[in-house]
Amino acid sequence: MIKNRFLKKRFFIFYLFCYYYHMKIAIIGFGKFGRALADILTKNNDNQILAWDIAKIDDYRWRSNRSEVINGADFIFFAVPSAFFSQAVVDIENIPQNAILISGTKGVDAHTGKFPYEVLQTAFPQNTVAVLGGPMLASELAEGKMTAADIAVKHFDDFQKIEALFQNTNLSVGYCNDLLGVSLSGVLKNIYTLLFGLSDGLSLGANFKACLVRNAIQEMSRIIEVLGGDRETVFGYAAIGDLLATGYSDLSRNYRFGYSFANGKNMD
Numbered sequence: 001m002i003k004n005r006f007l008k009k010r011f012f013i014f015y016l017f018c019y020y021y022h023m024k025i026a027i028i029g030f031g032k033f034g035r036a037l038a039d040i041l042t043k044n045n046d047n048q049i050l051a052w053d054i055a056k057i058d059d060y061r062w063r064s065n066r067s068e069v070i071n072g073a074d075f076i077f078f079a080v081p082s083a084f085f086s087q088a089v090v091d092i093e094n095i096p097q098n099a100i101l102i103s104g105t106k107g108v109d110a111h112t113g114k115f116p117y118e119v120l121q122t123a124f125p126q127n128t129v130a131v132l133g134g135p136m137l138a139s140e141l142a143e144g145k146m147t148a149a150d151i152a153v154k155h156f157d158d159f160q161k162i163e164a165l166f167q168n169t170n171l172s173v174g175y176c177n178d179l180l181g182v183s184l185s186g187v188l189k190n191i192y193t194l195l196f197g198l199s200d201g202l203s204l205g206a207n208f209k210a211c212l213v214r215n216a217i218q219e220m221s222r223i224i225e226v227l228g229g230d231r232e233t234v235f236g237y238a239a240i241g242d243l244l245a246t247g248y249s250d251l252s253r254n255y256r257f258g259y260s261f262a263n264g265k266n267m268d
Contacts, residue, residue, distance in 0.1 A: 023165065026073040027051040028088060029105075030062055034079035036141035037104060043169045067094055075100050075165065077132075078116065082107025085116045089123050097126045100158060102151070104132040106186030115183040117152075128158050132173075133182040133238030135245030137252065141171070147245075148172040150238040152182040176236055181229030185220060185239035189246060190254050192216040196247035197258020216243060 025041055027034050030053035038061055041047045051061045052069040063069050070076060070092065076099050080088040086109045095101070101124060103116040112119060120129045134149025141147065151173045153159050159175045166173050176182060192212070199209045217234055220243075225231040233239055246252035250259070260266065 022048045023074045026069045026076045029079035032138040036138045083110045085109040100128045102130045135241045150176040152176045152179045178230040178233045181224045181233030182238040189243040193246045193254040194258040197255040201259040201262025
């Protein structure tokens with residue numbers, strides 16, 4: 001009880017700090033998800049947001065100079081495709097040592113075979129690294145629809161700092177300390193989503209798809225545990241939440257691919 005009161009007091013103090021001090025947030029990667037994330041964080045008026053992308057984006061928050069975006073940042077979100085993740089961070093030199101780095105990228109870096117959070121930990125060992133994962137279809141985020149996600153980070157007080165950024169927004173966040181499990185979930189759900197699309201494309205029915213979902217959840221928990229994560233992570237937003245959102249929505253590219261493949265069509 002005493003510990004809970006202490007943690008609440010610390011969070012309240014940090015929240016007051018955020019109220020009077022505008023937090024500078026940098027976003028690296030300004031595609032659909034990066035822009036949706038920026039829109040969410042902009043709803044909290046305490047946030048000052050700048051974004052960088054290799055392509056010019058018609059948005060007042062975009063900057064062509066990456067150093068300008070990163071310099072003095074309190075939080076840096078990475079929304080770069082996994083295939084180019086290590087390339088996007090390899091030559092970044094001016095990251096503030098007290099900045100918290102949050103990866104919203106799902107997948108495995110094609111050049112290193114590492115998860116994005118591992119790439120960040122290797123490149124910036126002095127910084128706190130976190131992973132954002134959950135049911136976050138970019139188009140729904142952009143429309144302001146409500147959702148929730150897991151923030152995986154080692155220390156709870158760092159989670160509270162990140163949580164404060166999402167106050168008064170349509171994205172609620174929950175705490176998790178399993179960075180590996182959350183990252184694995186983001187990879188595995190893409191595989192299962194293909195199967196869900198195939199199932200619907202072949203009109204195998206709701207009963208069969210329900211069996212696929214059950215087996216996918218069980219298999220995910222086993223894989224996470226065997227590879228060193230916490231099997232309970234599968235019941236969080238980043239695993240079962242993301243799995244259901246993408247596995248039942250034609251907004252998901254992997255779902256559409258599976259569905260189109262089942263019907264002998266080429267993916268757009």
